[in-house]
Structure formats: structure tokens, C-alpha cells
Amino acid sequence: MASNTIENYLKAIYSLQQKQEKVNITDVSKHLEVSAATVNNMMQKLKKMKWVKQEKYQPVTLTVEGEKRAAMIIRKHRIAEMYLTEKMGLGWENVHSIAEEMEHIDSSILFDRMDELLDYPKYDPHGSPIPNKDGKIVKMNFHLLSQAETGSLVQLVGVEDSSKELLEFLNQKMIRLGTEMKVLEIASFDKSLLLEMEEKDTLVLSSKVCNALRVIEVEK
Amino acid sequence: MASNTIENYLKAIYSLQQKQEKVNITDVSKHLEVSAATVNNMMQKLKKMKWVKQEKYQPVTLTVEGEKRAAMIIRKHRIAEMYLTEKMGLGWENVHSIAEEMEHIDSSILFDRMDELLDYPKYDPHGSPIPNKDGKIVKMNFHLLSQAETGSLVQLVGVEDSSKELLEFLNQKMIRLGTEMKVLEIASFDKSLLLEMEEKDTLVLSSKVCNALRVIEVEK
DNA sequence: TAAATTATTTAGATTGATCTAAATATAAGA
DNA sequence: TCTTATATTTAGATCAATCTAAATAATTTA
CATH class of the missing domain: 2.30.30.90 (Ferrous iron transport protein A (FeoA))
Structure with missing residues (x-):
């Protein structure tokens, strides 16, 4: 349903929320390398979809639904990275850009199977935790x-x-x-x-x- | 460089060329389920890119470069299908739609590795030949x-x-x-x-x- | 607190991919 | 061959995602 572009916005906000309290339009703008006007525009759309909340001139936050969707995209990304390194022997330096494309594939069969073949890994090859199917993610201590x-x-x-x-x-x-x-x-x-x-x-x-x-x- | 959309047009023309002498705008239109006007419009773009040739009101043909690009997309598609069935244990009924998305991933490392792990397969799980790296494809006899x-x-x-x-x-x-x-x-x-x-x-x-x-x- | 800086929003434009409707060309059939 | 049907092209519109420039609001600093 959501375009790759929209998925990338959700992912960006999610990632920023992991390391900051407040996520500004500008933060998203820098993260995705698009103009602030573009982000603002997209936020209007995401608000209509009920995936983000934002008061005028205020920071953005994901709704429960938005956060869950973001977590599922990141889950797919990290499972793919893990599969590519562990099962296919690719180096950790090569898998991010591939996973960046695979994360948008809509196929639970594929990702469930990778997860199973990997024996349900908790972390990706770069040490980041993999959200579980409910979107829960362990908080890293570092x-x-x-x-x-x-x-x-x-x-x-x-x-x-x-x-x-x-x-x-x-x-x-x-x-x-x-x-x-x-x-x-x-x-x-x-x-x-x-x-x-x-x-x-x-x-x-x-x-x-x-x-x-x-x-x-x-x-x- | 080429968008997924453009890659899908190249693939469509290629596939149609495999089973017909002449490929009309209408054939492509039906194959991709878009209007003939849209196909016509896209053909203008592909002509500028030198990936197709077409005289006004005449059928379309891929150039050598266009055909090579199409073959590489189909190669990626079929290698992915083969990997998904042979190495991941997915059924032949599930792999086409996944490969439809994977074929657009720009990563020779990934596809070369799958090819290697599969020991350089000649056919995909549906019996279609896999183009080699030069874009050559064996003609099937059936x-x-x-x-x-x-x-x-x-x-x-x-x-x-x-x-x-x-x-x-x-x-x-x-x-x-x-x-x-x-x-x-x-x-x-x-x-x-x-x-x-x-x-x-x-x-x-x-x-x-x-x-x-x-x-x-x-x-x- | 007033001025300066930074952030957000609005307005208007562009590009890619699509559509419908109308015009034109080609092909098929009587 | 003339008419009809089909195919292609053109014209004009729409939608998603982006941009720049300008307007407005919020924050920081002197």
C-alpha cells in the first residue's frame, strides 16, 4: 500500500526517534537529503494516513501504527542483512545497500523463511537489534x-x-x-x-x- | 540509472520479442496493463535513450543495448527465483512475485554470489532459460x-x-x-x-x- | 526584550508515469 | 477499392515526489 518513498520516511522518523527525544522536520530533511518543504508536504500525507502526529511548527512523532510499520520495515532490512552475511557470505560492508532495496519487498514468506534459516537472530551484522514481529525492539546499551x-x-x-x-x-x-x-x-x-x-x-x-x-x- | 518502470518496459518488450516477430505498442500495453498512449509516450523516452527503435506507426524493437539490458534484468529475475527455490526452499508458486522485485536490485555482488552458490544454473524453476552474462539465452525447444x-x-x-x-x-x-x-x-x-x-x-x-x-x- | 538566526509552512513550478478523449494512420473485410 | 475496425499518436489533465523562493513562526543571542 505504502510506496517505497513513504516507507523511507517512516523508517527515517523511527531511526531518529531511537536516538533523539524530538524529531524535527529538519532532522528528517537532513537524514533523507530532501528539502524541508518536501518533508513538510509528506508529513501532511502521513498525518492523513494516521501514521504520524504533528502540530503546526512542532516536531513529528510516529503513531502506534506508524511505529509498527516502521519497525516491520527495519525488521525486514536487518533480517536481510543477516541472511546476506551469514548464509551467503557477503561482507558486512556490502549488505546495507542491498537490504535498503530488499526491505521494501512485500513477502512474509520470504522474510519468515530467512528468519527461520538464521534461527531467529536478535541482532544484525552491524550490531543493531532486530525488531520482533510485534515491532518490539530491545534497547541497546552502549x-x-x-x-x-x-x-x-x-x-x-x-x-x-x-x-x-x-x-x-x-x-x-x-x-x-x-x-x-x-x-x-x-x-x-x-x-x-x-x-x-x-x-x-x-x-x-x-x-x-x-x-x-x-x-x-x-x-x- | 533506469527506473524500475523503464526496466519493466524493457523486460516486457524482450519477453514479447521471444515469442513474436513483431511487437506492437498494443502488445506492450496489454502486457503491462497500461494504456497505449502511455506506452507510446514511454517509447519516445526509450528511443532517446537508444534502447528501442521504432518508426512512426510501426512496431518496436530493442536495440542491441536495450536487449542486453533487458536480458540482464531477466537474468537477475531467474537467478533469484532459482535461489529462492533451491537454497531457501520456497515453492515455485511463490518465487515469481518476489523475483519481480529483486530483479531491480543493482548489485552484481548479490547475483554473482547466488549464481555461484547455485553452481551456475541454466534454467529457472519454471523451466525458462537464464541469460548468461553476455545476454545470450538458449532457445528453448518446446x-x-x-x-x-x-x-x-x-x-x-x-x-x-x-x-x-x-x-x-x-x-x-x-x-x-x-x-x-x-x-x-x-x-x-x-x-x-x-x-x-x-x-x-x-x-x-x-x-x-x-x-x-x-x-x-x-x-x- | 529586541534583533538575528533558524525552522516551518505556503505558493508555485517541475518531472515521471499515468490517464482519457480526440485525431490520425494502418489494416481488414465486404 | 471503399468502408469499417483497429492501432498509434497527440493533446491536455492528474498524481506523487520533488524543488526554490518567499512568508511566517519559533528560538537563540546579544
């Missing part, structure tokens, strides 16, 4: 590597964006989910981090990269 | 069951349409690719066929169904 303190030992549990560019960079540095790193030093000038890796060698990561890495503290 | 003569022993090698409706009907009658049938009688009134099946039981198939079944003659 902080960004850029927020870590000197001396802390952390483990990578997810990434903020699944772009090929970031993930190829991480591949090159031998960083994957589960990789442990100790923060040796934080450069005050550019907020880059000096890290000790598992093999005792050291590595410098820019603040841009550290802002994209989700970590948890681990015991020493 | 006739329709509706053309078979009384007494002939035939084997199902493909279907004219991959609709869920037809394929569920065939499932119910235990008819699949490879099934052999002997034509016992052709009713002159409605052109229905009385067939002897592999298990020696008999079955009547309407001319509508016989028109959709591709068979070859086999030795007795």
Missing part, C-alpha cells in the same frame, strides 16, 4: 567510542552507520564486532584516540570514526 | 500441450506464465517439471485434454491450462 575515557577497555558492539566507506575502513584496520580496544590517550587537539588493540599494537582513530563506533566497557 | 496430438507422450518442460494461481493448480494435480503425460483424447467441443499420468490415473486439463504448459515429445 556509548560511543568518542565518549570513552582514557584507560578504559572497551569492546565494539555496533556502528552508527553501515556505509561501505566506514566498514571498509574498519576491515582494513581489522576491527569487527567484538574487537576489544584500550584507550591509551585522547588528543585534546582533534579528539583522536590512541588505542591499544588485541594484538598489543596501537592504532589512532579520528574523532569522526570514534563517533561512529558503539562500544561497551569490559572488565580488565 | 510446444504447448494444447498443440499435442492424440496418442503422444509428452513431458512438461516449462510454463507460459509463473502465476501463483496456475502453479498452485499444478501442485494440486501433482504436475511439476519433468512430469510425463500421455494424450488419450482431445475433446472437440472445448479442446480439453484427457491425459494419462505417470501413475496410470487419468486427468482432464482445460484448454486454458494446456495453453500454459510447455512440453516436449518423448519416446515411448
